[in-house]
Amino acid sequence: MMNFDTNSNGEKKPCRTCTDFKTWAKQQKSVYRAKSEGGDSYDSQVTPNKPLSETGRFKHGCPVDKDVLGHSTWNLLHTMAAVYPDKPxxxxxxxxxxxxxxxxxxxxxxxxxKDLANELKEEPIVANSSEDLSQWLCRLHNKVNVKIGKPEFDCSKVNERWRDGWLDGSCD
Known part of the structure; x- marks a missing residue:
């Protein structure tokens, strides 16, 4: 079942998360197809010297470090909040x-x-709507950003960042 987002004009478009996954799945099919047709093997494409992330910190086939794990986790959590129901x-x-x-x-x-457990005690989850959960999570993320010396994110932009895409169209 395909999920759809509604843009500011009321038009339905495929959900970004689902579309990205489908694109990924198509890419994986072509990798495996090439392998089965005698092309480059999948193993030759997954080497410790081939970067996976744009930062180049994470290499295919290697364990993730805490930075990559954290970045991936925040993306998962914010995306979960973005697609959480308005009336759960x-x-x-x-x-x-x-x-x-x-x-x-x-x-x-x-x-x-342990830090997350403490934060959950200090500021319990607010999950009455997607907006509530997204804003709660943004505040939590900003607390962590302050602790590790990163800039805070403008929480008024969570839907642009994790659901709709930037208003300048750069995600389209």
Whole structure:
């Protein structure tokens, strides 16, 4: 089932997250097709010297470091908040609270997990709508940014960043 986002003109367009996944899946099919047709093998394309991320810090086939893990986790969490329902059921509210609780106990970085657990106690999750959850998560992310010496993000722009794309059209 394809999900759709509605832009400011009320037009429906494929969900960015789903579209990106489908693009990725198509790319993976062509990699495997090339392998089965005698082209470059998948293993030859996954080498420790081939960067995966734009930063070049993460290499294919190698364990991620805390920076890549953190960046990936924040993208997942913000995207979850962006697609969270505007009118969630009680079960959906409980599920997201449970998810964050479990994350605070199982996150691979012990220091980060403990910090998340403390933050959840100080400012409990607000999950009454996508907007509430997105803003709560942005405040949490900004607290972490301050702790690690990064600039704060303008929380009025969370939907542009993780749901709709920038107003200048650069994500289209």
């Amino acid at each position: 059921t009680e079960t959906q509210k409980q599920d997201v609270k449970t998810f964050f609780g479990i994350l605070s106990r199982t996150y691979p970085c012990d220091v980060c997990a």
